[in-house]
Amino acid sequence: MQLFNTLSAEERAELIDQSGKQRLTLSFYAYANIEDPQQFRDDLFLAWNPLEVLGRIYVATEGINAQLSLPADNFYAFKDHVETYPFMNGMRLNVAVEQDDLSFLKLTIKVRKKIVADGLNDNTFDVTDKGVHLKANEFNEMLEDPNTVLVDMRNHYESEIGHFKNAITPDVETFRESLPIIEDDLKEHKEDKNLLMYCTGGIRCEKASAFFKHKGFKNVYQLEGGIIEYTRQVKAEGLDSKFIGKNFVFDHRLGERITDDIISQCHQCGKPCDTHTNCANEACHLLFIQCDDCASSMEGCCSLECVDIIHLPEDEQRERRRGIMKGNMVFRKGKSDALKFKKSGDAVAAVDLATAPKVKKDIRKRERKIFVGNAEHYFTKASVGQFAIEGELKTGDKIIITGPTTGREELVVTEMRVNGEAGTMAKKGDLVTINIPFRVRLSDKMYKLPQA
Incomplete structure (x- = not known):
């Protein structure tokens, strides 16, 4: 089983x-x-x-x-x-x-002990006494009320790339940190203001609204279904989106575009950018914002120190990773001094720095490609990649090399060495080396495109 x-x-x-x-x-x-x-x-x-x-x-x-x-x-x-x-x-x-x-x-x-780590003792208050749920149109209307205080219940790395206009965006790394901060900042307005909250999908607001009502806030509201459902309703009903930028998500995508506005910067050069990535050095794995130019020049790393590390032999890299518990540290290290253009909390503003290019994407259309083999090693000085062949490869083949850090690279095999000797054809079980103008990693795969 x-x-x-x-x-x-x-x-x-x-x-x-x-x-x-x-x-x-x-x-x-x-x-x-x-x-x-x-x-x-x-x-x-x-x-x-x-x-x-x-x-x-x-x-x-x-x-x-x-x-x-x-x-x-x-x-x-x-x-x-x-x-x-x-x-x-x-x-x-x-x-x-x-x-x-x-x-x-x-x-x-x-x-887990809890489905969201909120740090609260649920036995001390009524967790079912939640705030009023608002649909997108009701949420937009309440934003027009001068007595409304809008609070982002997400973390700093989420709000930096996208948030509702005029929202309070706490400079926190975890949900549990935000609750006492918000309570203290708004303690003078428990009765005269509308406390309006939002998060990604609504779950954090479910608990937070009950907590704030327990703490004496009289008028507590929350966005039903969070940013995800809000966006669906905005599109379906033709409403004006008060959210600007990207919505951070906790999967491989790390973000989904809500509006074309780019409100954040590359953490390394300051260029308008809202693309999160993880440092290519697995012993670091820092989450940060990096533009395409810096991704190329820094080889997907957050610092020059990490660039040096990824060029070490794989055995030495593994040794450096041994015993490291990354966890939330990948977010805390987002405050690293190596990142010169990091913004969060009070530094976040709904300022349009650039407009995202229109990308036409057909998710139904798939590229036909044939799996060929796995990356085994990269010889930096010679710019040569070594691959263990699982299919068949010959000179003249158009190949694609893909991986989480490498992305998608395309080239034509003009010459290669098969098991150490010059050759024109490789089959399953062979070790092949070819000249490659970029670094490959153990997680990379090689595919070939069918002949036109």
Whole structure:
């Protein structure tokens, strides 16, 4: 009985690519009394794994919090299963604004103490006494009221790339930090102001609204369904979007565009940019904003020190990573002095620095390509990449090399060495070296494009 993942992220990405299925990315949450979270977790895995569900799901005695993707063809089978649980019957499933078949590459269902780490003792207040839920049009109307105070319940790295105009954006790294800060900042306005909150999908506001009502705030409101549902309603009803920029998401995409406005900067050069990435040095893995030019010149790294490290032999890199617990440190290191243009909290403003280029994307159209092999090594001084061949390769083939850090690079094989000797043809089991004008990594895959 399989209750855990058996495939690596790379293997799963290859299967997704070969399947040709369009996938949907969605999220949802539900508070409920779950007596046996571990059994609930196992039941979900057994039901969802055959449906090819991938994602990050937390369950606890207080409920479920899920971000996941699944083949579009399996959506209704998934929905039918979810609704066999009474507390999830009729629950809203927030479908992502932008879709990406590779948003998740594993099915991870974890039992936690809480579905959101809020640091609160739920026994000290009524968690069901929540604020008033507002739909998009009601939310926009309340923003026009001068007695409304709008608060972003997300973290600094989320609000930096996108937020509602005139919102208070606390300079915090975790949700639990924001609650006492907001309470203290607004303590003089518990009765005369409308406290209006929003977050990504609504789950943080569910608990926060009950907490603030417990603390004496009289007029507490929250955006129903968060930014994701707000955007859907804005588009469906032709409303004016008061949100500007990108919505940060906790999957491979790291963000989905809501408006064409770019309000943040590359943390390294200051150029208008709202593309988050993780440092290519796995011993660092810092989350930061990096433009294409800096990604090229810094090889996907956040600092020159990390650039030096990624050029070390792989064994030495692994040794440096040993015992490092990254966790939330990837966000805290976002305050690194190496990042000269970092902004958060009071420094965040809804200022349009640039307009995102229009990208025409057909998620149904797939590139035909044939898997050839895996990257084994990169010889920096010689600019030569070594690959273990799993298919067939010959000179003249047009190839693509892809990976999480490398991205997508395309070139033609003009010459190669097969098992150390000059050759024109390689087959499964051969080691091939070819000249490559960019660094390749162990996670990179080689594909060839069919001849025209």
